[in-house]
Amino acid sequence: MSQRIEGLFLRATKIKHNSIIVDLLTRQYGRSTFVFTISTKKNQGFLFQPFHFIDFSSAYNPEKKINRANNVEMKFPIIDILSDIRKTGYALLLTEILNKVFHSEEKNEKLFLELEKMIVSFEHRPFNAVFGLFFIKEILTYFGIQPLNNFGVQNPYFSLSDGKFTNNFDPNIEENFPHKLLNKLLGTNIDNIFLFKINSTNRRLIMDLLLSYMSYHEIVNTDKLNSIKILQSLYD
16 A cells, blocks of 8 residues: 655665666655656656655555655755755765665654754755764764763863763874864754854864764764765865
């Protein structure tokens, strides 16, 4: 029996001139793969883009590796992200990260709704490059490795191995790393992130640390993130 399913784009592979295989993080079933027949006249291929949430019909069978889907529509318009090259760069990188870190088909509706909230905010608020740092910080929660925000006089240095601030400098972290700014980022919510200013040097240092932290916990191989070089070229 066919049902309507909501999904966030992760990646796509065109297999024929009018067919495309799409991996989605769905609200109902977690990560799942679908094959869509696309109409070039209706420009449906445009629907399958980073940070796009789509709504579609499928007689979903969890025992199948790939399910057929049709009647696809955008859940809400994404205009500014695609027209602002800075936002597009972040959409590419963060989608690549999501694609590499979410493997399970296990449903996580809370995560899906949190991603939707962040991306809608990114679409409608003025661009702030700190958003990417916030986005990565937030998804760490769903892997149970959210860094402990215990910064203070007695614990001024963040430790990659401990996942918290300690009184010992971590030799794997740059000497000029902005520990206090990381502390502020960890305590910031989505409502305040677009007012948070961090210069390009410190943004890169914090981004490198967050990615190293994910790599340390074997969540993602950061050496294979193709979009990171594109992103850095936009903001440095």
